[in-house]
Amino acid sequence: MQDMTRRSTTTYGFKRTANLLESRIRRAGESRGFAVTRLLTHWDEIAGPDLAGLARPVDVKYGRQGLGATLTLLTDGARAQLIEMQKEKLRERVNGVYGYNAIARIRITQTAATGFVDGQVAFEPAKPPVAATPDPETLARASASTTGIGDTDLRAALEALARNVLSKQKT
Numbered sequence: 001m002q003d004m005t006r007r008s009t010t011t012y013g014f015k016r017t018a019n020l021l022e023s024r025i026r027r028a029g030e031s032r033g034f035a036v037t038r039l040l041t042h043w044d045e046i047a048g049p050d051l052a053g054l055a056r057p058v059d060v061k062y063g064r065q066g067l068g069a070t071l072t073l074l075t076d077g078a079r080a081q082l083i084e085m086q087k088e089k090l091r092e093r094v095n096g097v098y099g100y101n102a103i104a105r106i107r108i109t110q111t112a113a114t115g116f117v118d119g120q121v122a123f124e125p126a127k128p129p130v131a132a133t134p135d136p137e138t139l140a141r142a143s144a145s146t147t148g149i150g151d152t153d154l155r156a157a158l159e160a161l162a163r164n165v166l167s168k169q170k171t
Contacts, residue, residue: 038097046093051086054079058109068104077110084108134167141166 039060044052055075062069071094075083083090087106094103134142142162149155 039094042097046097047090048093051083051090055083055108060103063104069102070105070107071103072107072109074109074111080108080110132167134163138163138166 039046039057043057046052047055055073057071058074059072060069061072071091073083087108091103091106094106095101142159145162146155146159149158
């Protein structure tokens with residue numbers, strides 16, 4: 001009789017990238033004072049779309065008495081005043097991630113628009129990748145592979161899948 005307590009996996013030996021990099025991200029974050037690495041990995045969600053493109057978290061320093069930490073943000077000179085005016089709102093959002101009043105102060109560091117040595121950070125949101133259009137032969141083969149399907153939504157989804165598979169095989 002088979003043991004039913006054993007769970008069968010569907011990953012076929014593969015692991016999620018987040019699981020593989022979790023310890024490295026945590027070590028790198030903790031070396032800069034980030035006890036909660038979520039502040040680094042989810043900065044766009046924490047700061048909000050209006051502030052995330054203006055500044056990046058660089059460092060968290062804890063005082064000698066442990067009465068709240070100082071979060072250092074990196075931005076360029078023109079945007080520093082915008083961050084300065086919204087520091088209190090940003091501090092509340094960051095403390096919401098920590099779950100308690102961990103950040104007492106926010107310090108703003110100004111640099112050139114692309115950073116200096118540390119990271120070469122550009123302060124614009126990432127642009128979505130541009131999808132290449134497949135050649136007409138690939139489009140025809142993908143369309144031909146879904147001709148017998150009556151449901152239009154299912155046919156469109158399978159045709160998109162076929163286009164992706166066929167274009168990947170060529171590369």
